[in-house]
Amino acid sequence: MNHPLSSSVPPSPELRAAASDLMAEYGLRIDEDRLEDWIDLFDQICDYKVVTRENIEQGLPNVLIWCDNQDMLRDRIASYRDVNEYNLHWGRHVIGPLRFCGRVYAADQALARADRAPIWVIEAAYSLYQTDLEGASRLFSVGRYRAEIIASPAGTLARIRSMLVIADTALIPTLLAAPI
Amino acid sequence: MSFQVHWERDDYSRIPFHLYHDPAVYALEMERIFRGPCWSYLCMEAELPRLGDFRTTWVGDTPVVVSRDAQSGAIHAFVNRCSHRGAMIVRKTHGNAPEHVCIYHRWCYRTDGELTGIPFRRGLKGEGGMPADFDMAAASPQRLRIANVNGLLFGTFSAASEPIEQYLGEFGMGMIQRFFHKPVRILGYSRQLIGGNWKLYAENLRDTYHASLLHEFFVTYGVDRATQKGGVKMDARHRHNMNHAYTATDTQEEARAAYAGNAGVALDRMRLRDTKLLQHTPEFDDRMNLAAPTFFPNALVVQINHSLATRQIRPKGVDALEVFQTVFGYADDSDELTRHRLISANLVGPAGFVSMEDGEAIELIQKATASTTDETNIIEMGGRGAITDQAHRVTETPVRGFWSYWAELMGVEPPGGVR
Ligand code: FES
Ligand SMILES: [Fe+2]
Numbered sequence: 001m002n003h004p005l006s007s008s009v010p011p012s013p014e015l016r017a018a019a020s021d022l023m024a025e026y027g028l029r030i031d032e033d034r035l036e037d038w039i040d041l042f043d044q045i046c047d048y049k050v051v052t053r054e055n056i057e058q059g060l061p062n063v064l065i066w067c068d069n070q071d072m073l074r075d076r077i078a079s080y081r082d083v084n085e086y087n088l089h090w091g092r093h094v095i096g097p098l099r100f101c102g103r104v105y106a107a108d109q110a111l112a113r114a115d116r117a118p119i120w121v122i123e124a125a126y127s128l129y130q131t132d133l134e135g136a137s138r139l140f141s142v143g144r145y146r147a148e149i150i151a152s153p154a155g156t157l158a159r160i161r162s163m164l165v166i167a168d169t170a171l172i173p174t175l176l177a178a179p180i
Numbered sequence: 181m182s183f184q185v186h187w188e189r190d191d192y193s194r195i196p197f198h199l200y201h202d203p204a205v206y207a208l209e210m211e212r213i214f215r216g217p218c219w220s221y222l223c224m225e226a227e228l229p230r231l232g233d234f235r236t237t238w239v240g241d242t243p244v245v246v247s248r249d250a251q252s253g254a255i256h257a258f259v260n261r262c263s264h265r266g267a268m269i270v271r272k273t274h275g276n277a278p279e280h281v282c283i284y285h286r287w288c289y290r291t292d293g294e295l296t297g298i299p300f301r302r303g304l305k306g307e308g309g310m311p312a313d314f315d316m317a318a319a320s321p322q323r324l325r326i327a328n329v330n331g332l333l334f335g336t337f338s339a340a341s342e343p344i345e346q347y348l349g350e351f352g353m354g355m356i357q358r359f360f361h362k363p364v365r366i367l368g369y370s371r372q373l374i375g376g377n378w379k380l381y382a383e384n385l386r387d388t389y390h391a392s393l394l395h396e397f398f399v400t401y402g403v404d405r406a407t408q409k410g411g412v413k414m415d416a417r418h419r420h421n422m423n424h425a426y427t428a429t430d431t432q433e434e435a436r437a438a439y440a441g442n443a444g445v446a447l448d449r450m451r452l453r454d455t456k457l458l459q460h461t462p463e464f465d466d467r468m469n470l471a472a473p474t475f476f477p478n479a480l481v482v483q484i485n486h487s488l489a490t491r492q493i494r495p496k497g498v499d500a501l502e503v504f505q506t507v508f509g510y511a512d513d514s515d516e517l518t519r520h521r522l523i524s525a526n527l528v529g530p531a532g533f534v535s536m537e538d539g540e541a542i543e544l545i546q547k548a549t550a551s552t553t554d555e556t557n558i559i560e561m562g563g564r565g566a567i568t569d570q571a572h573r574v575t576e577t578p579v580r581g582f583w584s585y586w587a588e589l590m591g592v593e594p595p596g597g598v599r
Contacts, residue, residue: 062368
């Protein structure tokens with residue numbers, strides 16, 4: 001568990017730029033099918049979860065995808081590459097402006113950075129379109145990201161500590177294979 | 181409507197593709213199956229813990245409210261359609277209410293569905309209003325008969341349905357008791373919209389042949405392989421089905437030999453970096469790690485290792501269906517076990533390692549068969565002729581069982597059709 005800080009310290013311009021680059025890379029690497037590179041945007045200690053707003057609003061914990069460490073994330077992508085079958089398509093993420101929601105420090109000492117670099121909570125809306133191989137596009141999922149990101153002390157090189165994808169689109173068209 | 185099917189064979193080993201595409205067939209199915217003598221799965225009693233709790237659901241394409249009576253605590257189900265001009269009465273997926281009010285002209289319904297209030301019923305100052313002899317109770321929305329089997333709620337529109345014990349049979353009742361032998365805890369929901377006819381999903385659940393082939397994850401990571409001990413069981417009428425398998429009853433060598441040479445099935449190509457997803461300690465007396473009883477027309481209860489869920493088929497027109505999944509654990513699960521069930525949820529649902537492919541396979545059939553006239557499929561894996569249980573899973577015989585009951589309900593059995 002992380003504890004929110006009451007401080008209203010604003011993020012530095014450098015951190016804003018780094019976080020914004022991070023999320024741009026996040027979407028583009030998925031859309032370009034560079035999923036192994038997409039994992040590199042996560043910290044060594046990380047968590048990736050896709051849930052639906054329908055469950056969140058009822059306080060229910062069910063997940064569509066939950067990788068609670070980087071190994072599970074790599075397993076998910078390896079299975080996507082070599083094992084699972086899915087509808088053939090190109091994906092396209094459109095990610096909205098970031099909102100900085102505050103800072104937390106890792107309460108667990110094992111998770112705490114030696115340099116006490118803060119973890120920032122950011123949110124952004126997304127829409128994800130799918131285009132099939134004959135060129136027909138559809139809106140596949142819309143929702144929001146709520147991410148915890150870690151920056152270097154200089155405020156650059158942000159990494160994702162945890163990514164919670166809250167899909168408004170509970171009714172998944174066809175299936176969900178590639179990450180959102 | 182007079183409706184006929186040209187069956188090429190009387191054992192349902194050939195199904196004409198047009199039955200997945202014809203809107204008139206779909207309309208008739210809604211009438212003769214979903215509003216006919218079948219018991220449809222509605223939801224779980226655990227989803228309605230308090231007086232006045234309600235959930236909206238679907239029986240075929242009919243919107244239905246399931247509610248716990250605000251006074252007596254009894255469970256009711258009624259059609260979610262205002263008696264006045266037909267507006268949907270309850271708009272939320274779930275909630276709690278002492279009564280239900282249609283927003284259009286504010287007709288008011290008790291939690292058992294009875295119409296109890298009509299604004300301006302007597303008019304204003306002696307003018308307007310409903311005729312004095314208008315009978316509110318008689319005008320109430322249609323109610324379903326309810327059956328509660330260990331907390332699993334079924335409903336039927338028909339007074340002619342068999343008693344539920346007989347409908348589900350010993351087989352079905354026993355399997356429900358297996359899953360629902362103690363109080364459950366609802367963990368949440370998932371939904372998947374598949375561009376295919378609802379029968380393609382019903383068939384998919386009865387086709388154990390595809391499981392280890394389409395869902396390669398099963399085999400690659402040793403979750404389930406056709407070489408494990410297991411099989412298919414049906415009720416006496418062959419309308420329900422269960423695919424099941426037992427943990428660790430084959431060897432790596434057996435599996436390797438069986439799947440050798442199957443393009444696209446590469447055993448042990450990879451190992452999981454994190455194997456906790458597959459950790460399984462048998463929690464049922466029968467030690468099955470995979471059990472998936474399917475109940476005609478719309479229900480599945482599924483266990484894959486520690487992941488437990490019900491699935492409800494919701495037909496959405498002739499060429500679409502929703503799979504509505506309710507994931508559960510037990511009220512006495514430890515936090516650790518709940519967490520493990522949630523990690524196991526990676527296996528099932530629309531993004532499930534061993535389930536996502538069904539959506540694609542069904543859409544491929546719907547797309548490729550739209551243009552057909554009298555072409556048929558081939559359903560012979562596991563044999564032709566009589567429909568029987570099998571102690572292996574290299575079979576799609578229960579699919580023929582589904583069709584034989586479908587044909588009976590639709591009134592289109594061929595002369596001498598197998599049952
Ligand atoms: S349609 Fe419901 S009150 Fe008129
Ligand atoms: Fe399947």
